[in-house]
Amino acid sequence: MVNMIPIFVILLSTLLISSHGNAVESPLCGGRVFVENAIVIEAPVHEDCHWDIHTQEDRILVITALSGNLKEAQEFLTIHDGSGKDSPILIVENQKTHERSRKDLPEAVYTTQSTASIRFKKAPTSNLQLKIQKAVDCPFNLGGESQCGRVVDEVSCYCATFTKRNHASQTTYCTDHNMKLVTLESDEKEQAIYAAWSTEYWFWTSLTDTKEEGRWLWESTNTNLYPGYANWCPKNPSDSGGNEDCMDMEWGCWNDLPCSNTQDAICQAIP
Template identity: 80%
Template sequence: MEMPSSLLAICGGRVFVENAIVIEAPVHENCHWNIQTQEDRILVITALSGNLKEAQEFLTIHDGSGKDSPILIVENQKIHERSRKDLPEAVYTTQSTASIRFKKAPTSNLQLKIQKAVDCPFNLGGESQCGRVVDEITCYCATFTRRNHSSQTTYCYNNNMKLLTLETYEKEQAIKTAWTGGIYFWTSLTDAQQEGEYIWESTNTNLYPGYANWSRSQPTNVDDEDCIVFYSAMSGRLYDSPCSNINDAICQAIP
């Protein structure tokens, strides 16, 4: 049974999560859901209605599909240093499967949202910071070891991530809020292949038509400035730069 982005109001079953599903708490006792997503992703569970912490009186969330799989509880979930403080209470699995067992019917309306998410590392070294910066399913890591554009691209790849893309104003503002202080971060935007044709290499998508917050008089396209940095000061804008320059970088992982 595959019902992405659906409201499941029956008592238990098996479901594959492509993006997101919503489970409505049953009126019956002993309802059991087996949840699965793609193998290289994890699951995040939040409450659309009701309180996830209080809901643990009525249900158990297991990290895996076996009967002996560990029980996950809200209090045990570690919060990354740079994660947004306004994200909903969530439970994250460590693998691509989970099971939810309703021990008894809740006394109030309860809806659980289950989404495919990426794992977010807690430690990429002393010169890095990671967090759920934009939402509960993605992950962003800043590295403050300065490297050229090619080396930062490789660094992200070696950590199962890709160099930053900034497709929307909302995402740009979230990144800027997480890492302030006037730091130049490499992005994956470049026109190295064709002058003036900008591509987000991490997603292989064109910049235009799309959101592009260039600084005034940018891009200048001089001195082989084929790679683009994001300036995390008040302006939060884009500048072109020679790819051989050394800068900090932000890596991203998106489901």
């Protein structure tokens, strides 16, 4: 059992681990830490405290304030995009907002790479906690006829494409942009997508029963639909004509259709 000393780093959803994957003690002031999912650090009582933060190489970091105001916190600290000595400073006011991002997400700064450094110039006058999470990069669009945003939370990314393609082509389109066709594991997630793009569009999802009739599978995560959240429209899935093996979300519920139909689609990227 690791001997916990006065806590300036609080574990949030995972153990704070070193670059070698071993659990480590929370340092009193600063240090190098690896973010598996999320951590929380408290502002130190010392000045000149320096944290080097890193996560897996194909992900970025997002920093928000759990207590206090991130914009006001810039009086006490700087957040650098990278861990190098000359890494640029990230400023809340300079962060661009995606067209379809939720408006109720907390103030945040995003890195452009998998490393960041947080340098406290002086100790805050009030309690300040910073939440640091692993996130995916989110493009502002995937070319023409598309919209992207932090639709569900601050770490994931969703892009709608309004160029109609069949199911296989939309799957390839998402993959070509380092994303996957959307999965819907909860009503909250589905409603967040509808809030961004309304129920008027018909979007392909990754749910199909092409491998085995009646066995619906989220192809993007290779998980079975049942047991799990489902929102089929009345009398669906119907398999009308015997070839309705792909699911789209339409008018607020799910319908099975032939995979050869051409529809819009939602791509997702999740840490």
